[in-house]
Amino acid sequence: MDLGQINPLLLLASLMVAATPILLAAIGEAVVEKSGVLNLGVEGMMITGAVVGFAIGVTTGAPSIGFVAAAVAGAALSMLFGVLVLYLKSNQVATGLGLTLFGLGLSALIGKPYEGIKAPTMAKWEIPLLSDIPVLGPIMFRHDPMVYVSLIIVALTWYVLTRTRAGLILRGVGENHNAAHALGYKVIRVRLMAIAFGGACAGMGGAYISLVRVPQWVEGMTAGAGWIALAIVVFASWRPWRVLLGAYLFGGISVLQLNLQAAGVPIPVEILAMSPYLITILVLVVISLRGNHGAPGSLGREFHATH
């Protein structure tokens, strides 16, 4: 065992990379849930995004196009969920589960020809001046563009949700859909847009795993990241900045766990590998001790306009 070989700078830098997929998926899901819809299909949309992003990224040789395609694929899949839940009034929990099962099958089917190929590398951005700051520079300012895109999405989400009229309407629809409907807001339209946003984010999050983090296509490679993203939304009490905090904490744990494995700590590999999931459970328990503060009032309820 050699803990000395764990470089804290590299650890912190890779933390941001490890956290980005979950951050993207979680911020999208936070918006969906804020509008009052519980989409349990995050895992399915992520894995579909991962395979589509990878396939397009490899074919075109441009990861950025891959990310756009992944966002489109995630959004398209989420629309399937949206139509079922909003127009055909299906049960949200069951439909979300169905979306995950469907996405896992779909991705395995699309991904077969792409197994064993390496993804084109995404150039890192070294932000001028900032990246030259000692210590902070290498940790924060020498990443691929998607890391910054994810941070910008979090900032924008926070701004739109808390500082704009559109955000107010979205929250209103999520708090009480009957009241929002009575005020003349289009509940279904607002929710459909929120679901599409969530799908696009989840798709990009998945593509980040296959294009940057691994970077390869392996069947079932998201390995529960979508479910962890759902847990982080609860942890964050549906607040964008706390989603960021949760995702980075989680990213830290998974990176540390990998580093400890590599350093040969005398703890069985399986225990280290299961630690992110155990810690997620622990966090969920701690959060639930505090009560369900901040859950949107209409979350998971069926909306049926009678007039």
Added chain:
Amino acid sequence: MIRLEKRPQPSKFWGALTPVLAVIATMIAGGILFWMLGKDPLEAIRTIFWDPLFHETFGPYSRPQLMVKAGPLILIAIGLSLGFRAGIWNIGAEGQYIMGAVCGAAVGLAFYPSESMLIFPAMVLAGAIGGWAWAMIPGVLKVKFGTNEILVSLMLVYVAENILASVSQGLLKNPDGMGFPGSRNFRDFPAAHNTDLIAGTGMHWGVAAAFIAVILAYILLTRHMLGFQVRLTGEAPRAAKFAGVNPTRLILFCLGTSGALAGLAGLFEVSGPSGQVSIDFNAGYGFTAIIVAFLGRLHPIGILLAGLLMALTYIGGELAQLMLGLPGAAIQMFQGMLMFFLLAMDMLSHYRVRWKTPVAAQEGAK
């Protein structure tokens, strides 16, 4: 304009018809999918749904397989359906299945090479307890702290998979296995082997257990107070509260039962068809059983039929892989599609579809 009108009660007629319609719609959509993959759609559908049962050469081999695959699916789905009815979402059956298999197999292997008659019953008991205990984790956390059982039960699947990987390379590894991962094979351990009850039929103890579970669940839901409470909680939570249903008891009962049944399914699988504890002996039955439960409309008899149908898609899928070179993942997607069509058509049993007449015309008619 189409307008939906909520029915005062779900329609029984549509409730029975929608699964059939969903299967037909899935066959059509699946046919299109297979056609897009460059296969003859009719031939693919026939290979999946007809040949495993009636083909001259494959039939005799695959008919017993139908039981082998349907057994665990039905056993798990029966347990899940109780919780789903009451709005308690155990989606970690895969984990409970693994833990049941690991615990049951561990008990059996501990007594190797004993020939006692008691070994297999002890394994069955240990399997049920293993699955039950694993499901009690989300159960107790939900009851004590109000923690979301969906996320906890799902997280525990990944934990169980790591435990499985660990024991099949360590604790339960075959000491005579020349270092290969995986436990002793139960085929070489007759007292602990879950053989066919009638040779060549695929009817092993797990299938028998599945049939018993169907009957017991039917009695529970139609004749027993607890079953009534399960139904009441799902259909009218407020009424259930006034009727004095104890939610704590109900949550622990539903999660515990589904866990125990999933654990049993795992034990029967590992000691029978799969034969040994290995890293990937679990084939995702715990997740497919969710589809089976919904396809069977959460009703015991429905689940029995749905389990057989889903087993058919597994076997037919393997056959299509062999005969037509259809990718295995296409079947997984096919099963996912089935779930979607089912949920979409569920609307017909809860709502009436009406053509909307403009308000002015309605007023005029009055």
